Amino acid sequence: MTQVDHVRMANAIRGLAMDAVEKAKSGHPGLPMGAADIATVLFTQFLKYDAADPTWPDRDRFVLSAGHGSMLLYALLYLTGNKEMTLDQIKRFRQVDSLTPGHPENFRTKGIETTTGPLGQGIATSVGMALAEKMLAAEFGKKIVDHHTYVLCSDGDLMEGVSQEAIAMAGHWRLNKLIVLYDDNGISIDGPTSIADSVDQVKRFKSAGWAAELIDGQDQAAIAAAITRAQKSNKPSLIACKTTIGYGAPTRAGTAKAHGEALGADELKGAKEKLGISLEPFSVPDDVLKAWRTAGSRGAAAHADWDARYGELGPRKRAEFERRLRHERPASLAKALRDHKKKLLENPLNIATRKSSEAAIDAIAETMPMEFVGGSADLTGSNNNKPKNAQAFGAKTPKGRFIHYGIREHGMAAAMNGIFLHGGFAPNGATFLVFTDYARPAMRLAALMGTGVVYVMTHDSIGLGEDGPTHQPVEHLAALRAIPNMRVLRPCDAVEVAECWELALNRTNGPTVLALTRQNLPQLRTSAPSDNPCSHGGYELVAASGEAKVSLFASGSEVEIAVAAQKELAGRGIAARVVSVPSLELLLSQPEDKQKAIIGNAPVKVAIEAAVRWGWDAVIGHDGVFIGMHGFGESGPAKDLYKHFGITAEAAVNAVLKRLG
Amino acid sequence: MTQVDHVRMANAIRGLAMDAVEKAKSGHPGLPMGAADIATVLFTQFLKYDAADPTWPDRDRFVLSAGHGSMLLYALLYLTGNKEMTLDQIKRFRQVDSLTPGHPENFRTKGIETTTGPLGQGIATSVGMALAEKMLAAEFGKKIVDHHTYVLCSDGDLMEGVSQEAIAMAGHWRLNKLIVLYDDNGISIDGPTSIADSVDQVKRFKSAGWAAELIDGQDQAAIAAAITRAQKSNKPSLIACKTTIGYGAPTRAGTAKAHGEALGADELKGAKEKLGISLEPFSVPDDVLKAWRTAGSRGAAAHADWDARYGELGPRKRAEFERRLRHERPASLAKALRDHKKKLLENPLNIATRKSSEAAIDAIAETMPMEFVGGSADLTGSNNNKPKNAQAFGAKTPKGRFIHYGIREHGMAAAMNGIFLHGGFAPNGATFLVFTDYARPAMRLAALMGTGVVYVMTHDSIGLGEDGPTHQPVEHLAALRAIPNMRVLRPCDAVEVAECWELALNRTNGPTVLALTRQNLPQLRTSAPSDNPCSHGGYELVAASGEAKVSLFASGSEVEIAVAAQKELAGRGIAARVVSVPSLELLLSQPEDKQKAIIGNAPVKVAIEAAVRWGWDAVIGHDGVFIGMHGFGESGPAKDLYKHFGITAEAAVNAVLKRLG
Known part of the structure; x- marks a missing residue:
């Protein structure tokens, strides 16, 4: 714990968020300003992490489900001492190639656990993280895997239907190490949430088997007490935190105007004065930054302890653990x-x-x-x-x-x-x-x-x-x-x-x-070369006898039909080949000469797929023959439907004969 | 009300459902058997409808959200006397071109309000129906518009996230004439719902502002009492009806085996014996059928009363009402x-x-x-x-x-x-x-x-x-x-x-x-012919001076880029034309000669669209030039991004020059 007032630490987040949005002339200051107290309590007192090593396997996961509040996360990464998140990156908020895009991107910025922005995704993804923690702990033991998953979500996350699916699963599985902090600011883009919503979220989460309570989200002691209770619960926990969007902004706080645009020079100045922040853009007082850096290395001791326990695992188990985390397949x-x-x-x-x-x-x-x-x-x-x-x-x-x-x-x-x-x-x-x-x-x-x-x-x-x-x-x-x-x-x-x-x-x-099909299919392949023919997207399954006049392309269940058509054509003295196309887009991403070799030069090209034509013109041309669906399906036995919609070897043969004159 | 025992009426539904599924050798007997009591109470005592006129505007709407239980609906339509729903159609359950497809299709079968099957859709669609009723009643008065919307839904409907969005809206808008009967049979395909769900649905609906209660769904008096309460509520109502899936089946009742397959001869026989139904397939005793037909015409008097009230509206208001219901636009x-x-x-x-x-x-x-x-x-x-x-x-x-x-x-x-x-x-x-x-x-x-x-x-x-x-x-x-x-x-x-x-x-x-775009665009069009050029999907916006060597196709915001490229090419003495394509699929559905005329014969074809290429090969060919996206976007100012991803007039011009050698 640091000597610096937590309020000043929270205000450092607010200042950076306001300044970054102002400089970018776009972004969302409202959430970082309103949720700064929640984040400060979490990151200085509860979250187990080591800013020096954002990939430490046993770190607590933090998911900003309300991804539009990305500046909250970027400010936290910078303040706690994430190596790559420099002040320069903060200043390049929302610019091409920065580490600070409009919404958090885990594939771009280290220390971010998942990409968010489309609402509801963060909270739903976090259920998978907590599930994985529980599964991995059961396998490798609590000495190696024992961490929480924290989520900060917004009204929008909870309005999205996927949130219901997520909380129902988490409640059912009793994922008690999942703790959701709900930034309950009562404001969405169109105005007060009351214009579109009356759901009692505490009751809703309780109905799904969660522990849930409502607190003052601007009160750091209340936040800390609630997180402490949540950590002890045998259920997943919702902490609904009543906050003020754009906290500190003199005229916009508590209004939709604080949500998704720069405050403007006057409002920004007013907010900084009210909060007691330097008017100098992007400035953080040394003592406050130091306090944050101290918080960022709070977890170093826990990390070291973990390293020691991990060392005791034995080399085989360690190798297995690491292989698994690398997503490497077993030999x-x-x-x-x-x-x-x-x-x-x-x-x-x-x-x-x-x-x-x-x-x-x-x-x-x-x-x-x-x-x-x-x-x-x-x-x-x-x-x-x-x-x-x-x-x-x-x-x-x-x-x-x-x-x-x-x-x-x-x-x-x-x-x-x-x-x-x-x-x-x-x-x-x-x-x-x-x-x-x-x-x-x-x-x-x-x-x-x-x-x-x-x-x-x-x-x-x-x-x-x-x-x-x-x-x-x-x-x-x-x-x-x-x-x-x-x-x-x-x-x-x-x-x-x-x-x-x-x-x-x-x-x-x-x-x-x-x-994959519901219906039975014959096994067509008689060899399994080690280079995996499917890896090219398509390959010649049946060669023509002689120079091919016809190429028949098909995927899945329709390859059988193409093979039957090829046979029928051969019987009529028409040389045709069959190209199986398990992956159309993989075929089209092959080098051009490879693509040409697979597609071939036969004057008549036919594609057979029990689906719409979109995409196939790239293979067969706009004048190619397409045997497939031209609208929605219908209810009936599968064989009847294939006939009904004309997806048959006979139809393919007839189309070829017509084309060849 | 009829003299025939309600249990025998419900069993008529059960018998038809079992027989139809057995004959089709596929389908879902479990829901119709379990929910037959609910349906019988609703259709004989509460639902305002007139089987002779399934399009009566002021009918109550009934939505079978659990569309897999389609035989429940088909049985009800047949029993109540829907003209087109003959016994022959019931026997053709799930066959091509029947009125009795696997899931209810409102565009195929009269008397069905909406197409269901994908879970959650029925309950969510019903919210729109209840909303429309409220809006239309406010406009035309309660004498003309005053009906309920009833929904029968399943566990699956309520697990789907969209159900949360739907019930939150209905609760917020206080759609008190929406009454949802939940067939709470505790069974889903994988087994007891307890393997995947612990949500207390009554509490959940209450948290969204609904009236909600749990009743015995096999007890017809309890069902009737609950519907009566729901009709009086000033909130939308959930009635969770505890039922037994496959009610009456000797070994499969209450199990997942009753859900989605034919019972088989022995189980069917056992069920019929237990329920006291004739073993003769598709037979309904005359008195039972008569009682059902009486129920089906129960609403005739209300219909006649409505006709009388409607007649008092005055011709102009009636014409307006009818035009609106026909979805005809005002002149x-x-x-x-x-x-x-x-x-x-x-x-x-x-x-x-x-x-x-x-x-x-x-x-x-x-x-x-x-x-x-x-x-x-x-x-x-x-x-x-x-x-x-x-x-x-x-x-x-x-x-x-x-x-x-x-x-x-x-x-x-x-x-x-x-x-x-x-x-x-x-x-x-x-x-x-x-x-x-x-x-x-x-x-x-x-x-x-x-x-x-x-x-x-x-x-x-x-x-x-x-x-x-x-x-x-x-x-x-x-x-x-x-x-x-x-x-x-x-x-x-x-x-x-x-x-x-x-x-x-x-x-x-x-x-x-x-x-539509976020960013500004110039107005390019200088005329607005009465035939609406957009109606052909594409049209020549800028003609080439002389025979076109290049056709530039584009949609939306990229048409501006195509026009700039055309100008640049013209400056270099290269004749190019611009085809605006507001609707690619509409262009591709034009008659072939029309399509060819619009697409033209220019040797170099270029498509410009800030999206992926899929579909465009049908216009420009696989060897055509595509200026667009090849992967996901990025965060940055729009102008920077267009440059970053090479979607510019310059890029188009360069590609053309390269192609022309």
């Missing part, structure tokens, strides 16, 4: 998948790809049983992603490695980000492909942050049959392929499934969607 | 937009398209002030979609026509569907384009159902600047264009904005996204 994985593929070639599996995925998962989970963390949004038996030996995770079974997320696709995807970011696990989560729509904001963040998570998305087309158009994805492949750094893999058989799982698990800098 | 709209465009040509507006949209909105709202219902997810001042004379809707201001949805994009989009489906209004809702991700499941349903709603999506590219990649859409245009029946319009200036609003409002069979 045994490659062999396991090689053996699995070999078995498939010996005993082909003519089953749905969701089921051949289950077989691959069993092989994988055997080699990494404690780090391969599956889960499903209440479709476990349909998604087929529960390893046969996996136990369900629960409050009393923290060594369980399969998570029943409930019907919460969005919360699941956000939690998966948190699990990955915490470190130690390779999370995959499952639902029907069509419901990626529900999870999309968290999936986008996964792509932006580069979290190596795997989405096991089954029932990937009209092939799911009778559930009808509400459950049949048609635009989802295109919509997912369009997300930068998202990889979509749609394997055509059991061998491609194994190859795609290999690609997915070895991709630790971005998310992967596995699109 | 004055076309003139208002024509005048608005004329003004723009006289006094060009060089402002952001979100602001020229505001100008168009003011012109529109003046001609349809009571039916044009705007709203924003807490970004009103940024989205610029509040008409200058609009008042905020609220519990005490039901004539207000601007809705503060709070930070609830998903709930907003679902409510918009409900407002449209109820009839009487042209809803639009606003947020940043990037947050369409949050609303996507409801937007997809809008496209599937064909609701004529308008999404005012501002801040549509990196041009929003400093908020950074979490707020900058790059893949969203592509992802939205890929949805069948979704129209995406991205106007380049104030005149195109007016034209796009005209297209959007006149599109009453599907949703429209307006993608």
Whole structure:
């Protein structure tokens, strides 16, 4: 503890936030000014961290769910002594290539745990972090893993639906080391929150199994007392902190005007005078900065103690712990998948790809049983992603490695980000492909942050049959392929499934969607070369006899149709080849000559995919033949639907014959 | 009221549901069997409807949010005497082209209020229906508009986050005529809900300002008493009804096995014996059917009374009411937009398209002030979609026509569907384009159902600047264009904005996204032909002098860049033309010759759009030049970002020069 008044420390945050927003002429001063007291109490008295080593594995996690208040976080990083967060960076707030972008970006700035800004994501991601802490502690022991996850969130975070999914999961799992500080300032962009909201958040959180209370968020003693109570609770805790947005601003405090724009010279001056801060921009008194730096190294002793305990672990356990945190796969994985593929070639599996995925998962989970963390949004038996030996995770079974997320696709995807970011696990989560729509904001963040998570998305087309158009994805492949750094893999058989799982698990800098069928498919592949043909996005599965007049491109369940069409064309003396395209966007990201070689020069190009055409013109041209969906699906048996929508070998052959005259 | 025992009436539902699922060999018997008592009480004692006229405007709305229990609804429609719902249709459950698809489809089957299946959508849509009822009643009086909205929902509906957004809005607006019956059967697909959920739903709803209670959902008297209480409440009501899933099935009742598959011959026989139902498939005893038919015509008298009251309204008011329900626009709209465009040509507006949209909105709202219902997810001042004379809707201001949805994009989009489906209004809702991700499941349903709603999506590219990649859409245009029946319009200036609003409002069979800029743009158009050039998706904005060597395609804010590049190329003696493409998918849906005429034959084709390339290859070819985004954006001033990412006239010119050698 320092001799400097906590109020002056909090005001240092306020001053930097006001000055940075003023200089950038954009940004959000209101939250840092209102929540400065909360942050000061947390960072000087409770948060376990060592500013000198922001990656210390057993640090407490701090998530600024209200990402628009980024200057709060940048001010804290600078004040506590984060090496890279210089005053110069603070001055470059919101400029290209700075470490201080508009919203916090964990992939850009060290000391930031997760990217926030889209509301609700931070609180939902934090549930995954707290979950990971509980799982990892159960495995490596409390001497090595024993930390809290703190969240600072806003009204907006709690209005977003994903927050309900998140708090329901945290309450159910009794994630008592998750502590949410709610900056309850009663103001949103449109005005007082009372124009749009009447929810009693304390009661709401209690209904989800949380400890919850309302305090004065400008009273540092009250904040400290509440955090102390929360740390002792056997439930996750909500501390609703009544604050004043833009605290200190003479005319804007407590109003929406304080939220999201620079204060302007006069208001800024007035605020500084009121708070007793130097008018000199970006100045922090030496004694205050020193007190903050002392706070930033408060955790050094705890860190050293941890290092000592960690040293006692033994080299093998340490190596394992570190490998896990690095997201490096065990050496045994490659062999396991090689053996699995070999078995498939010996005993082909003519089953749905969701089921051949289950077989691959069993092989994988055997080699990494404690780090391969599956889960499903209440479709476990349909998604087929529960390893046969996996136990369900629960409050009393923290060594369980399969998570029943409930019907919460969005919360699941956000939690998966948190699990990955915490470190130690390779999370995959499952639902029907069509419901990626529900999870999309968290999936986008996964792509932006580069979290190596795997989405096991089954029932990937009209092939799911009778559930009808509400459950049949048609635009989802295109919509997912369009997300930068998202990889979509749609394997055509059991061998491609194994190859795609290999690609997915070895991709630790971005998310992967596995699109899998409900319906059975024949095993088409008769070899499994070590270079993994799927890694190029597409490859020639069936060669033409002679110079190809036709190239048939297809993915997933439609490769079978392309192969049948090729055979039929061959019977009519028309040389055609089949190119399997498990990943359209991966094919299109190959070097140009490689792409050309795969796509080929056949005068007639046909793409077959039970989805919309978007994206395929890049392969077959605007004049290419597309056999697929042109609108929504319909309810009926899968075979009837393929006929109904004209996605058949016959249709492909007829289109080719028409094209060839 | 009928003399036939209510239990036998409920069992008729159970029998039909079991038989239909058995015949289809797929479907969900569990919910109809468990909730049959709830439905019987509601449809025989409370619901105001007339089976002979399922479109009677003042009918109570019934929403089966748990759409997988569709056989409950189909059985009710058949039993109550809906003309089209024959026993033959029940027997064709889940077959292609039947009126009885896997999940209820309002665009297919009369008597169904909204399409459900994706969980949470029904309850969230129903909030919009109840909202519309309140707004329309305030306008036309309680003699004409005075009905309830009933919802039957499941555990899954309440686990989905969108349910929180929905109930928070309903509670805040005190939508007391919204009554939600929760089929609280304690079972989800993976097993007992206790494996994934501990939320106390009664407490949760109370925290959101609802009346809420827990009752025995198999006790018809308890159900009736609770509905009676709910009808008297001044708050929306939740009735949690404890039920047994698959009620009556000898071994599967109360288990997950009853949820989503056919019972099988033995279990079905056992259930029928236990319930005392004939083993003959699809048979309903004459007296039971007669009792149901009596229930179905219970509302005829109320309907006749309403007709009489309606007749007293006077012809002008009736014509207005009917026009509104038909979603027909007032004759004055076309003139208002024509005048608005004329003004723009006289006094060009060089402002952001979100602001020229505001100008168009003011012109529109003046001609349809009571039916044009705007709203924003807490970004009103940024989205610029509040008409200058609009008042905020609220519990005490039901004539207000601007809705503060709070930070609830998903709930907003679902409510918009409900407002449209109820009839009487042209809803639009606003947020940043990037947050369409949050609303996507409801937007997809809008496209599937064909609701004529308008999404005012501002801040549509990196041009929003400093908020950074979490707020900058790059893949969203592509992802939205890929949805069948979704129209995406991205106007380049104030005149195109007016034209796009005209297209959007006149599109009453599907949703429209307006993608608008934060940053200022020059007015490029100097004429406004009456055929609305935007209606073709694209058109030549600037002709080449001589035969074009280059075609420059662009949308929205990048048209300005294309025009500058054209000028620069002309200066270098290179003939280029500019094609403005406000709607790529509309261009690609034009007849082939029309498309070819617009796209043209220039050897070099360039597309400029501050978004990813997906889709553009259909216009420019795989070898075309694309000037746009290749990954996520970054935080910085807009002008810096355009330079940083090379989306400039200079870059386009250089690419053309390189291509021309």
